[in-house]
Amino acid sequence: MTAADAPVHPSGQVKVLYIAGYQRSGSSVLANILGEQPGWISLGEMRVYWRVRDLPQWHCGCGDPITVCPFWTRVSDRVERERFGWTKDQVAQLSHLTRTRHLPGSWRRNGLDRLGARLGPFQSANDLLYRILAEESQSRVLVDSSKALLYGQLLDRLPSVDLYVLHLIRDPRGVAHSLARRTARRRLDPRRGTLGLAMLVEWSALNRLTETWGLQMGRRYLRLRYEDFIEAPQHHLNQVRALVGEVPADQGLVQDREIVLGTHHTVAGGPHRHDRGRIQLATDTAWTTGGTVRRRMIELAGGRALRHYGYEAPRQWLRGFISKALHVVGTVANRISSSVLKLILNIMIGRMVGPSGAGSYYLFESWLKVLTTAGGLGLPAIVLRTVSVLEGNKERSAADRHLRRSLYMAFIATGGILALMLVASPVMGPSLLGQTGANDLLVLASLGSIFAVATQLIARAINGRGRPNLALALENSAVPGGLVLVLSAAVLLGTGLKLQTLLTGYVGMAIAAAGISYLVWRKGLTRAGPQEPTGSRYPFHSREMATFWILGLVGALTANLPFLILPQLFGSAEIGLFGISFRFVTMADTVNIALMAVFAPRFARHFAQGDRRALRWDLRESQVYGLMAYMPFVIAYFTVPGAVLSMVGPAFTQAAGILKIMTVGQIVNAATGPSAILLQMTKEESSLLRINLPCLVLLAVSVGGLGWMYGLVGAAWGYSLTVGIRNLAVYARARVALRVPASEDGL
Helix, strand or coil: CCHHHCCCCCCCCEEEEEEEECCCCCHHHHHHHHHCCCCEEEEECHHHHHHHCCCCCCECCCCCECCCCHHHHHHHHHHHHHCCCCCHHHHHHHHHHHCHHHHHHHCCCCHHHHHHHHCHHHHHHHHHHHHHHHHHHCCCEEEEEEECHHHHHHHCCCCCEEEEEEEEECCHHHHHHHHHHHHHHHCCCHHHHCCCHHHHHHHHHHHHHHHHHHHHHHHHEEEEEHHHHHHCHHHHHHHHHHHCCCCCCCCCCCECCEEEECCCCCCCCCHHHHCCEEEECCCCCHHHCCCHHHHHHHHHHCHHHHHHCCCCCCCHHHHHHHHHHHHHHHHHHHHHHHHHHHHHHHHHHHHHHHHHHHHHHHHHHHHHHHHHHHHHCCHHHHHHHHHHHHHHCCCHHHHHHHHHHHHHHHHHHHHHHHHHHHHHHHHHHHHHHCCCCCHHHHHHHHHHHHHHHHHHHHHHHHHHCCCHHHHHHHHHHHHHHHHHHHHHHHHHHCCCCCHHHHHHHHHHHHHHHHHHHHHHHHHHHHHCCCCCCCCCCCCCCHHHHHHHHHHHHHHHHHHHHHHHHHHHCCCHHHHHHHHHHHHHHCHHHHHHHHHHHHHHHHHHHHHHCCCHHHHHHHHHHHHHHHHHHHHHHHHHHHHCHHHHHHCCCHHHHHHHHHHHHHHHHHHHHHHCCCHHHHHHHCCCHHHHHHHHHHHHHHHHHHHHHHHHHHHHHHHHHHHHHHHHHHHHHHHHHHHHHCCCCHHHCCC
């Protein structure tokens, strides 16, 4: 058959099947498969032909340079002989106007007409080109996979072209993954290799515009998903044949999703246009496991577009993320609310008893915390870890037995401390607190520690059951909340406040908090329903308890050591100034304790499951939340420290410099997250102890030495630097402990 005898449309037009859509959608593969049919030819992306036809480095799909390819040489020679009124350089220049960037102008009123008139030589050249292509290839249908919407609309205006549009769509998550791989390999278009949002906007807009054009095309338009074609290739090939008026093939071109591809003279396209021989059609599923962040962002931002084209946009991960975020935010808000109560309490105390009375109160509170930790015997961390595991196994009766045994041991220990203080306080008071008449302060602190440790143990058990907000409220808000109410009543009644009355009220509130906590725990057991005795026992190993006890005691001393040393250097008024600054900056500890309530059970469960990757993710997540929660305080403390301290009273504003200095160390505390809790939950207590003991000595030396040389400012610098060093060391150890061994790297 000669070129003159090539089959053409009855009207004299050339049938062109135009594959429209977005890049990286599988058009090169589909076009070559269509080109295997008798009377069909795959030409590739013809929109670039005029720009590459004379480039010796540009290769045809057959493998030869386009300037020496026999097929394209014949086409080029005929175009040169038959062209009239235009030059190839002029057409190559005008071809740039068919790019997508010029698409918006074509959708204005008469915009396509004006563009077509401007592209007169280009249109004339293409009209001649497609007629020559049909004759030289002796094909009934030319397959053009240019995909560009504007170029396709211009083809539809050519007199010799009878255009049919195959709108090919691929899942945008797969498109984004493919573009990201190309970006990494060839360093192209880096904006598409990140979160895929720019790609998603283009993908959605171009596919919607192509769909609108298809409605105008009527029966000459067919929409096809690439994934559907791969699942049933022969069925969809027959649909495409019917689109262009061809009879469905009797014998399948594709058997069991396998096809043998020959040589195709494609002018441009994806790398698969060079494929030859037997190939297996398969959907690219690499995107389902890679690029998780990119995939989630596309699902979040493009859910409606995905569903419009029949793709699933799962939102379970989004609901889970929002639920976890709200849980963390709620817990942090709960902890911050308890800190706000403590702050209000400190403000009220400062205004009612002045710096000197506030200093004595801070000494009482510090000793109460140290004695609570000493009497706790390391049991709070053990209770939290054990109850978390038992709760995961639904062994609530065993959890209750474990808590009662822990309370029994703690009562014996704190009772012994109270007896010791009753006997030795006349001697210990002046030597420890640097003032006479401090006997009652130590006795009341010992009495309060009995009920404080009980509240702490019960709250940790409630936390391990999955109720962190309730646990935080009981452990941290009950006592200060009750005291705020009592002091508010005293202000309203116009009665004065004595230090002894304040400390006695504190102990009374501690008793009430312990009772309420126990009632809440028992009520939770009742709601959980009857539990069958399982016989599960978690023995208290003395070595483990000793480690936790020493660890907790070192931590308590580290947090309160300045108040154990300062009485030897300063009076109550100076301690009050230091103490109010200390209370403000330890809002970072507030954040960390809140994060501990959320993440400690997760740390324990993931460690029990051996999932170190999850532990690393939990730690990283807790750091983000910690910095976000503490940043407002940092801004306030550095910009308006005087205004912050003036809430307590004018006498406290002279501590503004101390507040700034101490904030530095607490920034590090917030940024490193609850690393210490992670080490405790992953049985790295000994590592934590090896860090805390030297830091405790460093804290005593730095606070005492710098305080003796430079006063309160020196003590503040000693505290801030030691806190920063300690938290960085703990975080570094946590990172080392969470390294994934090489044997697990493939998991």
